[in-house]
Amino acid sequence: MTCSEAIKHFHEFMDKELDKSHYLIVKKHIDNCEDCHKKYTYEMNVRSLVKTCCAKTTAPVYLYGRIINSLDSVDFGVLKYTDREKNYQEKIFRTSFLSYPFTIAASILISIAGGIFYYAKYYQTDSTAIVENAVKNHVVAVNDNLVFNEKTSVVENINKYLGNTINTRLSNSSPFLNAEQVSIKEGMPVRSCGTSSPCVIFDKGGNKLSLQVVRKGSFPIANLERVQLGHKEFYIGNRQGFNSVLWEEGGVAYCLTSDLNKNEMLRFAATLTSQ
């Protein structure tokens, strides 16, 4: 074997990716050729320099605990809507209120309270909530598929954003949104976990986003961040690794959830609000 042949397989040799017979031939050459041996040592030294440097980076101590705690939220999320979870959510709800009495939480709670008040007063008679309207008028459940029927649409401002992409198979829709938590009640898709609000699932370029109305006791997101976009105020939060964007419109509080990045969701949320 010549030096150039050995060098050609240098990296594979060092990565132990050569088959055994080939490996031994290269090894024999490197052991016997002074120049190649020096090159080999140099390469190995550089590698260990980088490796040692990176191995010194360790995760901060608190991160372990933070992750373990957050696994709990997945465990709770997987459970059916039990009293235990209800308490858990209410606890977080209270916590967020107590920890930010004069700031963000207060303002979002006021908007939710507005929503609840509105809901209590008008929902029974004539709901104008985008979510409910969309679900009632355009989404039908067929063989476990949620099919958005564009042709029967009467809510213009939601229809134009949906295009013809809505044909969301519950079983195939993004597991990130826990679509299995969506069930059909009285012909309407409803999220069984977290809220009794109907849920519209948008398919935006392969990413699923769920939109629902926020109701009493069903708002388990702490640490909301307020964002102004145009004339509209939005609140951004994160729960179980999903981003949520909340806003209030016509006395109803909406919550959009997805694993998309915050800015993209914010832009999408802005297109859903009336101009």
Add this chain to the structure above:
Amino acid sequence: MRDGEIRRREFEENAMAHLDSLYNMALRLVFIKEEAEDLVQETYLKAYRFFDTFQKGTNIKAWLFKILRNTFINKYRKTVNMPNEVFFEDIESVNVNPSYEQEAKSGESVDTLEKKYNDLGSLLDDEVKNALDSLPVEYREAILLSDVEELSYKDISEITNVPIGTVKSRLNRARGLLQKSLLVYAKDKGFIKKEK
């Protein structure tokens, strides 16, 4: 013990052991400590949610790295546009210092290697990290997965979603670029020392 508890314990025992590795990769991808923490946390949450889909007996570290990578791309794809190979080659041919090219053509003397390594030995951790961070993201990722985490070409190919041949060529190129970049740092340092 209930199924859920067994699942939870298995996850904690197997997956959590790679926290430092994932954090290190996350940090080299997003550079900011807080964002790296969030990225790692999201990765673990997703992994836990999909733990049932993990094939037992396969490399859990590689599986976690794949989730980390997907989460990263999903989260930052607006800002980080992963360019393609051709684009990298262009960058390299533009950026290559002509003296290096000549050096390579004339057949580098092996006697200088020892001196080179001594120069590199004077580099601080931050300088090594800067050299690493200056690589295009796909090369940086390849170096970390192979040289630092010592994953196989096959695992890397699955994580990064490219054929093994591409993994090899990326690694070759990445190592070459990294060495050049390290030497530049080392030279600058020597130069500054001499000035004083």
